[in-house]
Amino acid sequence: MGLSAKDKLYLLNLQKGFLGEKQFDKLLSTLSNDWTILNDLHLEANNTSFQIDSFGLHSESSYIFEIKNYEGDFYVENESWYSVSGNEISNPFQQLKRTESLFRRFLKNHSFHYTVEPYLIFINPEFHLYNAPRNPQIIFPNQLNRFMEKLKKKSATRTKNHLKLIEKLLSCQVQGLPYRNLPKYSFNDLKKGIPCSECQSFYASFLRKNLACSHCGHKEDVTCAVIRSIEEFKILFPEAKITSMIIHEWCKIIPLQTIQRILSKNFKLFGHGKSAFYVK
Template identity: 40%
Template sequence: MPHVRKQRNIPKDLLVLRHLNCRMKLLDQDKKHYFSGEKGLEGELKFDQLTENLHSECIIINGLLLKVDNNFFQIDTLIIFQKAIYLIDVKNYEGDYQFDAKHLQHIKSEKIIKDPFIQLQRCETLLHQLLQQLGFHYQVESYLVYINPEFTLYQAPQNPSVIFPTQIKSFFKKLNTVPSKLTNGHENLADLLISMDLGDYPFPQLPVYKYEQLDKRIICPCCWGVMFAENDMKLKCDKCGFEENVDKAVLRCVKEFKILFPDWKITTNIIFEWCSIVRSKRTIRRILQKYYQPCGQGKHCYYI
């Protein structure tokens, strides 16, 4: 049975964009960046569901950002078997593309993407280098998986390391037959790699935003529609009908606020304004007092 050692985190820049997209009008380039981030994450999560159902003995690490000799490299999925480490990059491209030397070109829009296989090779080299420095000698096998069933790549060269949607089933059959018996050494390697994970890139490219320009509202976690207050205790989504207890909704909003404004203090007044549809300031105070630690007195009280 596989052991999922690390669950996938949502990148912080994607979270910021997701929250901003519901609360302001993003520029076209930011919107593109945001949608491609969501699309990529969707593909990775789909792939995670497949790896969770593997039968062979292996360790799965989902999402790592590592650094070796000042070079950053990102790993979508790492699967540790007894004798080999599988390095997997997942792409969720959709539509018809044409392969051309070092690029893929979307046929309709003519948009060009750098061949992700080149990126994967770079990643493999850097992983090798890192393993060597750490004193591990495993074989690394890397694969590029196109996961979207509506993806077609015309004139793709034959490459056993590239897995197309129609080949995913047989790829997993193959993974299920990898003979594997894990030891403490494999566990140690997994722990070590996870401890080296940097989480997010140090300088994310994000749009400039100000508190004043953002819509103050509670966003539905299911469809990103707008929630309204059914009564003092319950909120409901305008669009999909999702219902949520007021405590849960406010706590979600506080989290969101902290992602967008990590340096700001959480006060009753600011969260009351941020959640706008919660009618009573006392409700906000009660929730903050219940789930957070108050600091300071009276007007200057804030929560951590």
């Protein structure tokens, strides 16, 4: 479906943020097993919700990482942050401070005694900040390697039992509303077919057991592609029943018989005739 410029920008920013978090995740995975890492925590303290991009536990300390994938030139003036074009952006360091204070309250409310080390991480090498504050809690792209080395050198006296806090954090997860600005869509509005798993352009034809992308040349097994499409259908329409007819319409270029074969092999059938539907 075509998106408005505003929606497109919003979703691109979300995706960019997500890619930045994934990149930082990769760096965190190089830390030793003495570290416990949790991602994307949605928590609440004193009726106020907050979110932690990446969370680390090591020895007696807990680490909060707020990750920003900003790209281009920015500047700071009187504690306000601006993009180079002069648009004010919400101050990411204040965001980190808010998360830190709420997390401290969370720990206190649940009687945990950990020190809290918050860091604001700028992951994108193309990011530059003029008038950057001299603040050791802000890690710029060209400091990232040294920062990781510093974390690796932390001595591993595992005096704390981390499990209790980990269990508490996981059990206290609140349902966030991460996609609250999702544009409205309906089944009829959406272009049907299977997008290539590599380049996202729609497969034009189906030959024997494979789909071949005329845009990038990628080949995909039809079963994989159809199951992937069903998963996407389920995300977009969680209330809808999976029937061979609707999946046939959704995947468009795959014959009904092939859809039926894939569904009956990989899903469980409930009901008979026209009211029959499949469940994974």
